Amino acid sequence: MAxxxxxxxxxxxxxxxxxxxxxxxxxxxxxIAEALGVTKASLHYHFPSKGDLGKQxxxxxxxxxxxxxxxxxxxxxxxxxxxxxxxxxYGDVLKDDRMCxxxxxxxxxxxxxEPMRIDMRHFFxxxxxxxxGVLEQxxxxxxxxxxxxxxxxxxxxxxxxxxxxxxxxxxxxPARFKAAADRLLADLGV
Amino acid sequence: MAxxxxxxxxxxxxxxxxxxxxxxxxxxxxxIAEALGVTKASLHYHFPSKGDLGKQxxxxxxxxxxxxxxxxxxxxxxxxxxxxxxxxxYGDVLKDDRMCxxxxxxxxxxxxxEPMRIDMRHFFxxxxxxxxGVLEQxxxxxxxxxxxxxxxxxxxxxxxxxxxxxxxxxxxxPARFKAAADRLLADLGV
DNA sequence: GTCTATAGGTGGATAGAC
DNA sequence: GTCTATCCACCTATAGAC
Numbered sequence: 542m543a544x545x546x547x548x549x550x551x552x553x554x555x556x557x558x559x560x561x562x563x564x565x566x567x568x569x570x571x572x573i574a575e576a577l578g579v580t581k582a583s584l585h586y587h588f589p590s591k592g593d594l595g596k597q598x599x600x601x602x603x604x605x606x607x608x609x610x611x612x613x614x615x616x617x618x619x620x621x622x623x624x625x626x627x628x629x630x631y632g633d634v635l636k637d638d639r640m641c642x643x644x645x646x647x648x649x650x651x652x653x654x655e656p657m658r659i660d661m662r663h664f665f666x667x668x669x670x671x672x673x674g675v676l677e678q679x680x681x682x683x684x685x686x687x688x689x690x691x692x693x694x695x696x697x698x699x700x701x702x703x704x705x706x707x708x709x710x711x712x713x714x715p716a717r718f719k720a721a722a723d724r725l726l727a728d729l730g731v
Numbered sequence: 732m733a734x735x736x737x738x739x740x741x742x743x744x745x746x747x748x749x750x751x752x753x754x755x756x757x758x759x760x761x762x763i764a765e766a767l768g769v770t771k772a773s774l775h776y777h778f779p780s781k782g783d784l785g786k787q788x789x790x791x792x793x794x795x796x797x798x799x800x801x802x803x804x805x806x807x808x809x810x811x812x813x814x815x816x817x818x819x820x821y822g823d824v825l826k827d828d829r830m831c832x833x834x835x836x837x838x839x840x841x842x843x844x845e846p847m848r849i850d851m852r853h854f855f856x857x858x859x860x861x862x863x864g865v866l867e868q869x870x871x872x873x874x875x876x877x878x879x880x881x882x883x884x885x886x887x888x889x890x891x892x893x894x895x896x897x898x899x900x901x902x903x904x905p906a907r908f909k910a911a912a913d914r915l916l917a918d919l920g921v
Numbered sequence: 922g923t924c925t926a927t928a929g930g931t932g933g934a935t936a937g938a939c
Numbered sequence: 940g941t942c943t944a945t946c947c948a949c950c951t952a953t954a955g956a957c
Contacts, residue, residue: 548940566756567842569932583941585934640838644894648830648838650901652757662901688917689910697895697911704834704894705887711840711852720879721887727878728918738922759950773923775952 549587551577557598561639565595565649565657592654595646599660602642603667606630610671620679621731624698627672628722631702635715644703669695676729686730694729701725739777741767747788751829755785755839755847782844785836789850792832793857796820800861810869811921814888817862818912821892825905834893859885866919876920884919891915 555576559568570581570591588594613626634641643664646653653661672695679685687694705721745766749758760771760781778784803816824831833854836843843851862885869875877884895911 563841564754564756564839566754567839570934571931579940580942581933582935582943586940589934591933644897645838647897647901648835649754649757651753658901665898665901689914693910693914696898696907697891697914700895700898700911701887701891701915702894703898704892704896705890706894707834707837707897708855708886708890708893711837711848711855717886720883721890724879724883724887725891760952761949769922770924771951772925772953776922779952781951 552584552587552594553598553601556594557602557642558639560595560598560645561634561642564645566652592656595654595657596660599643599646599657599664603660603664606664607667620675620682620684623675624672624679624685624726624729624731627675628702628726631706632715632718632722635706635710635718638710640707640710641703644707647703648707665699668699672698679730684730687728698725698729742774742777742784743788743791746784747792747832748829750785750788751824751832751835754835756842782846785844785847786850789833789836789847789854793850793854796854797857810865810872810874813865814862814869814875814916814919814921817865818892818916821896822905822908822912825896825900825908828900830897830900831893834897837893838897855889858889862888869920874920877918888915888919 552573555573556568559572570584573584574581584594588597609630610627613623617623617626631641643661646657646661647665650658650661669692673691676685676687676691676694680687680691702718702722702725705718705725709715709718709721742763745763746758749762760774763774764771774784778787799820800817803813807813807816821831833851836847836851837855840848840851859882863881866875866877866881866884870877870881892908892912892915895908895915899905899908899911
């Protein structure tokens with residue numbers, strides 16, 4: 542049985558927001574310790590090294606993301622509606638003043654430990670696969686249109702959403718993201 | 732008269748590559764000093780603080796970028812060709828294993844000193860303006876197609892290129908960028 | 922302009938008491 | 940599990956000699 546609110550999860554909650562707002566190289570154990578009112582040493586009990594923390598951060602983020610995609614699958618049958626809801630996830634993250642965790646880590650790729658790199662790419666892999674599936678479904682049902690493979694179109698969509706999100710955040714204008722996302726979706730027939 | 736090879740420029744050259752590969756929070760004066768065979772102290776003579784260095788880095792990057800756009804303007808009259816050459820600039824940066832300097836800084840926005848934030852946004856402002864101009868030219872000449880304003884379409888293009896670049900670099904696959912870029916251009920009628 | 926030397930701070934991480 | 944205390948490497952930055 543877990544504690545009332547599991548300590549490791551609370552650490553991950555704070556660390557997640559820190560990475561999404563300041564980046565993996567932009568926060569320290571001291572930041573988390575201060576936010577939770579504990580010492581740095583006790584954080585090391587739960588996550589021995591920063592690399593361990595980072596890796597678990599990505600894995601939890603992917604699990605939560607996949608759960609959100611599963612909800613879309615069960616609640617929305619229409620391909621166009623599924624894509625709209627997919628893009629809305631990004632928009633909600635941005636309205637909370639955050640970048641996508643993995644978009645952030647992609648920028649910091651050059652300094653990440655290998656285990657984090659692998660997990661980060663896996664996040665994009667599963668995202669692309671899910672989108673590609675929706676795109677192909679939409680094409681079969683003649684509700685979506687795109688040239689080339691579903692995977693290629695999916696990659697362009699993910700890249701477009703991540704980039705638009707990153708720039709919109711620098712301007713503090715979530716509307717910039719919305720405009721770009723709507724355009725990307727429109728090009729797919731949404 | 733400048734030295735044979737101006738020291739400040741050589742510092743900026745090394746720092747530029749470091750930011751583009753490791754990020755602003757991912758390099759130190761020690762890295763530059765080692766690469767140039769000088770001490771950290773002498774770097775501070777040329778750039779008193781890291782914020783000064785970062786700011787001058789962006790300003791030089793924007794000047795060089797604008798010069799490249801000016802070359803496109805004089806050498807290519809066709810709107811479609813101009814966009815292809817614009818996207819090719821990004822592709823060349825990526826093939827050199829670098830991210831766009833300002834795309835990198837956009838990710839690190841949360842930790843940047845205000846002067847760098849201002850310069851970074853200015854880079855995107857001038858990029859968007861240039862693209863918007865090309866898009867509107869192409870629309871008048873009935874060679875390009877897009878809905879809404881040229882600025883909105885320009886923003887979606889910049890975001891799409893930056894995001895695709897960032898992810899392609901994480902996979903070490905420049906081809907991923909090329910595929911996404913071609914798709915973004917195709918949606919504009921290129 | 923570049924050097925040596927160093928200040929003053931923060932980084933991640935560990936040992937051992939409670 | 941959390942604490943105090945501490946280590947050592949690294950960070951940005953400065954003073955002052957050459």
